[in-house]
Amino acid sequence: MISPRIFEVINIGLVILDPDLTVRHWNRWMELHSGIPEAEIVGKSLFDHYPNLNTTRFTKNCKSVLTFGNFCFFSQKLHRWLFPFKPVTSFAGMFDRMQQSCTMGPLRDDGNAIRQLFISVQDVTEVAAYERRLVELNTRDPLTGAFNRRFLDARLPDECERHKRYGRPLSLLMWDIDHFKRVNDTHGHQCGDEVLKSVAAVVGSELRLTDMLIRYGGEEFCCLLPETQIDTAAAVAERIRACVEAHCVKCGDETIRITISIGVSELDSDSAEQEALVALADKALYEAKSSGRNRVVARLLA
Amino acid sequence: MSRQSESIFTANEKDILQEVMNIAFGKASADLAEVIDIYVVLSVPDVALLNASELAGYIGSEIRDFERISVVEQSFMGRFQGVALLIFPSEAGRKLISILGQEDEQSALHSIALLERETLMEVGNILIGACVGKLAELLDDQITYSPPRVLVEDDPRATVTRDMFDPDSTAIVMRTLFSFENENISGYLFLITRNESIAWMVSALHSFMERYE
Numbered sequence: 001m002i003s004p005r006i007f008e009v010i011n012i013g014l015v016i017l018d019p020d021l022t023v024r025h026w027n028r029w030m031e032l033h034s035g036i037p038e039a040e041i042v043g044k045s046l047f048d049h050y051p052n053l054n055t056t057r058f059t060k061n062c063k064s065v066l067t068f069g070n071f072c073f074f075s076q077k078l079h080r081w082l083f084p085f086k087p088v089t090s091f092a093g094m095f096d097r098m099q100q101s102c103t104m105g106p107l108r109d110d111g112n113a114i115r116q117l118f119i120s121v122q123d124v125t126e127v128a129a130y131e132r133r134l135v136e137l138n139t140r141d142p143l144t145g146a147f148n149r150r151f152l153d154a155r156l157p158d159e160c161e162r163h164k165r166y167g168r169p170l171s172l173l174m175w176d177i178d179h180f181k182r183v184n185d186t187h188g189h190q191c192g193d194e195v196l197k198s199v200a201a202v203v204g205s206e207l208r209l210t211d212m213l214i215r216y217g218g219e220e221f222c223c224l225l226p227e228t229q230i231d232t233a234a235a236v237a238e239r240i241r242a243c244v245e246a247h248c249v250k251c252g253d254e255t256i257r258i259t260i261s262i263g264v265s266e267l268d269s270d271s272a273e274q275e276a277l278v279a280l281a282d283k284a285l286y287e288a289k290s291s292g293r294n295r296v297v298a299r300l301l302a
Numbered sequence: 303m304s305r306q307s308e309s310i311f312t313a314n315e316k317d318i319l320q321e322v323m324n325i326a327f328g329k330a331s332a333d334l335a336e337v338i339d340i341y342v343v344l345s346v347p348d349v350a351l352l353n354a355s356e357l358a359g360y361i362g363s364e365i366r367d368f369e370r371i372s373v374v375e376q377s378f379m380g381r382f383q384g385v386a387l388l389i390f391p392s393e394a395g396r397k398l399i400s401i402l403g404q405e406d407e408q409s410a411l412h413s414i415a416l417l418e419r420e421t422l423m424e425v426g427n428i429l430i431g432a433c434v435g436k437l438a439e440l441l442d443d444q445i446t447y448s449p450p451r452v453l454v455e456d457d458p459r460a461t462v463t464r465d466m467f468d469p470d471s472t473a474i475v476m477r478t479l480f481s482f483e484n485e486n487i488s489g490y491l492f493l494i495t496r497n498e499s500i501a502w503m504v505s506a507l508h509s510f511m512e513r514y515e
Contacts, residue, residue, distance in 0.1 A: 061428075063337045068330070069439070070431020071447040078420040108444065158413045165414070 013121030144200035171233035174281035180219035230266035259294035326436035341483035374426030471497035
C-alpha cells in the first residue's frame with residue numbers, strides 16, 4: 001500500500017492519540033520540527049514531552065472530541081501554538097515560536113465508534129506575520145511611530161474593562177508641546193515634524209514596556225499607563241517632562257529647545273468611565289498650560 | 303414551494319425528528335455534564351420546515367427579545383449537512399470565560415474582546431458538536447465540522463443566514479432553547495439542514511424507527 005505514505009510527505013503535522021492521550025502516531029513533519037523521532041514518543045503520554053498541553057482546557061477539548069466526535073480548533077490568535085517548535089520561515093525574527101493553527105478530531109472504527117483522536121498542525125507563521133504587519137499599519141502614526149487615535153479608541157474601553165474586572169489601577173497622561181505653533185511659524189513645518197518625531201522618541205524611550213504612547217492629534221499626545229496609580233504616573237510624567245526639557249531637537253543647522261506640559265489623571269474606581277478619565281487629564285493639562293507651561297499637574301476626581 | 307416541501311417531509315416524519323432530537327439533546331446535555339463539567343439545559347426542540355427565503359424572518363422573530371447578540375456560526379458536513387447557529391445575548395462571552403476553567407496567563411496576554419470571542423467560539427464549538435454529534439450518531443452518520451465563526455450584531459433582525467442558502471431551497475429548522483445552569487445565560491440553538499440532506503433525513507428517520515418496531 002502506497003497511500004499511507006501521505007502521512008510522511010504531507011506538509012502538515014499529524015499526531016494520533018489513544019483516548020488516554022498516549023501517542024500512537026507521530027508523522028515525519030512532527031519528527032522534523034520537534035526533533036523527536038516517532039519511535040521515541042510512541043507509547044508515551046503526550047504530556048511527557050509537552051507538559052504545556054496539560055491544562056483543563058485542553059483535556060476538556062479532548063474529552064469533547066472523544067465523546068461527541070466534534071472537531072476542536074486551536075486558533076493561532078488565541079493559542080499561538082500548541083507545540084513549541086522553532087519558526088522556519090523568513091519571518092523567524094518576528095516570532096520565537098512557529099505560529100500554528102491546530103485541529104483536533106475523532107477517528108472512528110468500522111462500527112462508527114470513536115477509538116482515537118488526531119491533531120493536525122499547520123504552520124501559519126507567515127500569515128500571522130502579515131496580519132501583525134497590517135495591525136501595525138493600522139494602529140501606528142506614520143510620522144512619530146506612536147500609536148494612533150484609532151488604537152486609543154479601541155484600547156481604552158478594553159483597559160477600563162480590565163480595570164472593572166480585576167480592579168487594577170490605570171492612569172493617563174495627556175500632554176502637548178508648548179508653543180508648537182511658534183515652532184512651525186519660526187522654523188517651518190518640516191522642523192515642526194522633526195520636533196514631533198524627536199519629542200515622541202524621547203518620551204517613548206522613557207516609558208516602561210507596558211506603557212503606551214499615543215498621538216492624540218496634532219501636537220497633542222497621551223500615555224496610557226496600565227497598573228499605575230496617580231502618584232507613580234505623576235512621577236513618570238515629571239521624568240518625561242525633565243527629559244524633554246534637557247533634550248535639544250536638531251533641525252538642519254538649528255537647535256530647538258522644547259518643553260511639554262502634562263496633565264495626569266487616574267481612572268476612578270467607582271465609575272470606571274473612560275470619558276471622565278480623559279476629561280480629567282485634559283483639565284489637568286489645561287491647568288498646567290495656564291499656570292505657566294513646562295510642568296506637570298495631576299488631578300483625581302473630586 | 304412550501305407545499306412541495308410538505309410533500310417531501312410529512313407531519314409524521316417531523317414528529318419522529320422531534321423525538322430523535324429530544325433523545326439526542328438529552329444525551330448531549332447528560333454527557334456535557336458528566337464528561338466536561340458543562341451544565342446546560344436544552345429545552346424540548348421544535349422543528350419547522352421553511353423556504354430558505356423565510357429563514358431570516360423566522361429567526362429574527364424568534365430572537366426579538368434580545369437587544370444585542372453574539373452568534374456562533376458553524377457549518378457541518380455529512381450526509382446530514384447544514385449550518386448551526388448559536389445565538390447568545392451579547393454579554394454571554396464575558397460570563398462564559400471561566401466555564402472552560404482557564405483565567406490563567408491568557409487573560410493578561412489578550413484583549414478582553416478577543417478572549418470573549420474565543421471563549422464563545424470554543425464553548426459554542428463544544429455545544430454545537432455535542433448536539434449535532436448525538437443527532438448524527440442516532441441517525442448513523444459521520445460529521446465533519448468547519449471552524450466556527452463569531453459574529454456580533456447590533457440588530458438581531460439584520461443577522462445571519464442572508465447569503466447562506468439558495469433562496470429557492472427548503473430547510474429543516476430545528477430550534478432549541480438552552481441555558482447554562484450556573485451562569486445565568488440562555489440563548490437559542492438553530493440547526494438548519496440543507497435541502498440536499500432532506501431526502502437522506504427522511505430515510506434515516508425511517509431506519510431509526512425500524513430499529514424500534
